[in-house]
Amino acid sequence: MKNITVIEPQFVSVFQCIGSECRDHCCKGWDITLDKPTVNRYLKSSRIEIKTLAAENIVTTRRSYENWGKMKLNTAGNCAFLDEARLCKVHSELGASALSPTCATYPRGAKIFKYEKQKSLALSCPEAARQLLSSPDAMLFEQTNYLQPEANKAQELDQEKKLLNLMCLNIVKYSGEHIDEAFYALASFLLYTGKVNDADDRVAKLEDYFAQTISSLTQGGIRQQLDQVKPDYNLQWSLLLRMQTYFGGITKLRGLPMLDHYINKLIYIQTEGAKNNDINQSMVRLENAWQSKMMPWFAERPWVMNNYIQYRIYDSFFPGDDSLTPLMKLYLLTADWFLLKSLIAASVEMVGQVDEDDIINIIYSYHSVTKHTAKSALAFVAEINKTKVNDDLSLIYLLK
Ligand code: SF4
Known part of the structure; x- marks a missing residue:
């Protein structure tokens, strides 16, 4: 008999479809x-x-x-x-x-390895998104084991990749509501992992650098470095336009009417800036709304966006396989984060307040439109990848 390990975050184990009560039935x-x-x-x-x-x-x-x-x-x-x-x-x-x-x-899914199963949920289900965002413990992991006659017909889990995934999850976890710091710390950590190729003590060096990164996060070092970065409003503006072009080309899809409700607020703010021939004005307005209205709200609920980014790291087994470089994957994740942040900021700026339902609506509808199928996910990635300047590290210009 073979021993199979099952990993699942708490929000996956407690999930139940709410059927007729669902805000956007699948x-x-x-x-x-x-x-x-x-x-x-x-x-x-x-x-x-x-x-x-x-x-x-x-x-x-x-x-x-x-x-x-x-x-x-x-x-x-x-x-x-x-x-x-x-x-x-x-x-x-x-x-x-x-x-x-x-x-x-649906919405259940799992990554299967030879001796391990990592369970997850698709966030295009609004109830799955609600469970993830509303509980501080949603991303606490549970592990169980069971015996089966044969191993799964799948690749063996690469232990170093698992270690990197756990380190990235912890970097995010230690960042609390400061997701910009999490991305900066992840970029620094991944740059380091790319440089350490000495097979003998690679794991020890990774562990050392991971400990330094966590210390820098908790002692304010990462914040200080991030404060030196100047925002690139042109890059941010182009990314928002790309997103609008992509969504504008979709006529009918589950989640789209809900997403449009929030995109229209963003378009309004961008149009105001364009009328005055000043794109910086719109981007500064969004950032101010984020800092003055959303960050105090998140400070009282630090798990909300933290759980979301932890989920993305876990669900994609980030940095995972070698299909793209780790920094490229981080760039794409940061771009997703920036787009979601802009939608939330536009909503609070236009309406004056945001509640948990708005965050759930934005996240489930965004996932519904951009990540429901492998094809839609690839098309969206290709679109946002067109705005990258110079290299994958341009991601840091999306953090301010
Ligand atoms: S979207 Fe989720 S909660 Fe809604 S009906 Fe489908 S599975 Fe149930």
Whole structure:
């Protein structure tokens, strides 16, 4: 028998779908793909209503075993199996075991290694986002073990990558509500990891530098270094325009109306600056709103954005595989952070206050639009990567 370790943050273990209470149900606005057994099960169901709805609303695509059909959405954009009370008819008539793999698992997911499973949730689910952002303990990790006859058919976990991931998580954790300091410290730490190639004492050196980084964070050294950095308003402005261009090209998608509600506030502030031919004015206005209105709010709830960035580090197993350099990945993460920060700042500037629901709305809708599929995530990354100047370290100009 093989011993399998399961890791999950607390918000993953306590998650429960709230069904009809959900503020933006996942059974609307998205393509819902069905695998071959599910298509056949619905089309041949002994329940006449299920069978009729299936015959009328499943488009059989036969693209692959997993993608054998997809649901037509009705004029309201809802899955045809969703009833008036916003409950799933398949679930209520046939039980949870009859759901397609897509419907049965969302928003749950996991990274599988040979002897380890790292469970997570997609933040495009508003309830998952709420659970993550509302509890100080949401990112506390729980570990369990179980035995199974064979190891998972997956790569073995690279122990150094796991160590780096844990160090990055802790750097974020020690930064509290000061996420700008977390990114600066991560950049410094990753630069160092790229320079230490001496195999013999690499881990010892990494541990030393990690301890120094934490000390610098807690003693104010990182803050002092960050205070020397001058903001690059042109870079920030271009990134915001890129985001607007990208979102402007999407016509219909779950989460988009909610995201648009917040993007419009940002566009208003940018338009004011553009009218006066002064882009700096808009960027300074956003930064002032962030510092004067949001930072005091976050100081009372330091876990909110800290949990979010910890989640991103954990969920992507950052810095993870070698598909991109660690600094490039950090640049992309910082760009995401900057865009979310700008949306929050624009909202508080226009409305005068922000509450937890606004933060949840911004984060779940942003994830829904930019990260729901691998294709949408890649397209968004390609868009924001166009604004990078010189090298990946330009990320620090997004922190002020
Ligand atoms: S988005 Fe999340 S909470 Fe809402 S219905 Fe889907 S799984 Fe349930």
